Amino acid sequence: MDTIEIPALNRPVDATVEIPGSKSLTNRALLVAALAQGDSILENALFSEDSEYFAKCVEQLGIPITLNPNLAQIQVAGRGGDIPAKQADLFVGLAGTAARFISALVALGNGEYRLDGVPRMRERPMGDMLTVLQAGGATVNFEGNSGFMPYTVYSQGFAGGNFRLKANQTSQQLSALLMIAPYAQQDTNIEVEGTLVSQSYVKMTCRLMADFGVEVIQIGDNQFQIKAGQRYQARYYTVEPDASNASYFFAAAAVTGGRVRVKHLTKQSCQGDILWLNVLEQMGCQIKDSDDYTEVTGPKQLQGIDIDMNDISDLVQTLGAIAPFASSPITIRNVEHIRYKETDRIKAVVTELRRLGVQVEEFPDRLKIEPGPITPATIETYHDHRMAMAFAVTGLKVPGIVIKDPGCTAKTFPDYFTRFFQMLEQ
Numbered sequence: 001m002d003t004i005e006i007p008a009l010n011r012p013v014d015a016t017v018e019i020p021g022s023k024s025l026t027n028r029a030l031l032v033a034a035l036a037q038g039d040s041i042l043e044n045a046l047f048s049e050d051s052e053y054f055a056k057c058v059e060q061l062g063i064p065i066t067l068n069p070n071l072a073q074i075q076v077a078g079r080g081g082d083i084p085a086k087q088a089d090l091f092v093g094l095a096g097t098a099a100r101f102i103s104a105l106v107a108l109g110n111g112e113y114r115l116d117g118v119p120r121m122r123e124r125p126m127g128d129m130l131t132v133l134q135a136g137g138a139t140v141n142f143e144g145n146s147g148f149m150p151y152t153v154y155s156q157g158f159a160g161g162n163f164r165l166k167a168n169q170t171s172q173q174l175s176a177l178l179m180i181a182p183y184a185q186q187d188t189n190i191e192v193e194g195t196l197v198s199q200s201y202v203k204m205t206c207r208l209m210a211d212f213g214v215e216v217i218q219i220g221d222n223q224f225q226i227k228a229g230q231r232y233q234a235r236y237y238t239v240e241p242d243a244s245n246a247s248y249f250f251a252a253a254a255v256t257g258g259r260v261r262v263k264h265l266t267k268q269s270c271q272g273d274i275l276w277l278n279v280l281e282q283m284g285c286q287i288k289d290s291d292d293y294t295e296v297t298g299p300k301q302l303q304g305i306d307i308d309m310n311d312i313s314d315l316v317q318t319l320g321a322i323a324p325f326a327s328s329p330i331t332i333r334n335v336e337h338i339r340y341k342e343t344d345r346i347k348a349v350v351t352e353l354r355r356l357g358v359q360v361e362e363f364p365d366r367l368k369i370e371p372g373p374i375t376p377a378t379i380e381t382y383h384d385h386r387m388a389m390a391f392a393v394t395g396l397k398v399p400g401i402v403i404k405d406p407g408c409t410a411k412t413f414p415d416y417f418t419r420f421f422q423m424l425e426q
């Protein structure tokens with residue numbers, strides 16, 4: 001298996017970088033543009049495994065897509081809610097968003113649609129959403145364990161109505177149902193039962209739906225109403241740079257006491273992970289922002305923090321990877337749901353930090369990392385792009401850190417290491 005050694009930087013980083021478009025926004029925009037009537041053009045769209053699997057599924061469903069990677073542009077010829085294909089065999093790789101959003105999309109169709117992913121995707125939860133789709137008229141035939149891929153959805157449109165949904169393991173199933181609901185036969189009312197994790201992504205969903213002309217009425221934190229008959233409007237849409245993927249570059253400034261500016265990403269971003277700037281500020285960084293960039297300057301010494309990351313859990317690895325350099329312990333709370341992502345992320349971060357000689361305590365839903373010296377090691381990445389991207393930042397401070405399978409960043413950031421090394425050369 002391929003590896004990459006990270007060259008330690010014996011000076012502060014000082015760079016301006018550009019980050020590709022957001023995965024979450026690209027895949028949402030692909031879905032709603034597919035349901036709109038007519039051509040939408042997505043600018044600064046992400047080209048990566050997650051979005052390319054998504055685009056391919058939409059195309060297989062009979063909705064034409066033109067990919068223009070050189071211009072970072074995707075054109076979608078939306079069919080006004082029609083799903084032309086009556087049969088499709090769809091593969092989503094390890095893309096949680098594609099798995100959830102495409103399963104919901106095919107429920108609007110009229111035919112039979114098989115969905116599958118890589119082995120880890122077969123372990124990620126799908127069942128609560130599928131129960132709602134079944135109550136709305138679909139039949140789901142599981143090939144293996146009930147509630148998991150692979151399965152075939154037999155659909156004849158989505159009826160809508162009143163549903164209860166569990167969302168304590170992922171918010172993506174709720175986002176998926178919200179986005180198809182305008183095309184249901186009757187109004188839809190979804191009440192989340194118990195805890196709703198990753199709420200910021202549900203806000204992002206509602207915001208994107210509004211940007212394409214559809215209203216979601218939210219009552220309190222847990223109830224969502226969508227009137228049937230609303231229609232997405234085809235449009236030009238510019239995807240924001242990916243805030244989660246910007247976190248590694250900001251973290252490089254934080255640990256080296258340097259400066260990194262990310263172009264075209266601002267504090268007004270609709271991505272919850274823009275709150276990484278607040279986390280870094282609390283750890284001693286200085287933040288400068290304008291209407292076209294954000295810049296982080298790292299302190300001489302990072303401070304520890306005790307933080308609930310439920311809403312920004314894709315950043316747990318970024319924080320974990322820089323935690324040993326803080327002046328006091330770092331506690332990351334309320335993130336049990338990251339055990340269901342590309343890998344069990346609590347376990348992965350704990351294992352790799354321990355491999356580096358760092359003292360870490362693991363709990364079911366949290367971890368506590370002690371500051372301390374690091375012994376260089378080869379980092380396992382477990383097919384998880386964020387393990388590779390985060391621990392590359394650790395390598396800037398400690399000579400000899402090697403990242404296994406750096407190609408796994410292709411999930412959301414295929415040229416991550418090219419841009420990372422370009423940052424170091426500035």
Ligand SMILES: O=C(O)C1=C[C@@H](OP(=O)(O)O)[C@@H](O)[C@H](O)C1
Nearest residue numbers: 024097169170171172198201314
């Ligand atoms: O809706 C989305 O685009 C996402 C929601 C989050 O997942 P969960 O809701 O499973 O926590 C996040 O981790 C993922 O990277 C993208």
Ligand SMILES: C=C(OP(=O)(O)O)C(=O)O
Nearest residue numbers: 094095096097314341342
């Ligand atoms: C959790 C992630 O992805 P997915 O969309 O597959 O859930 C992620 O990108 O960190």
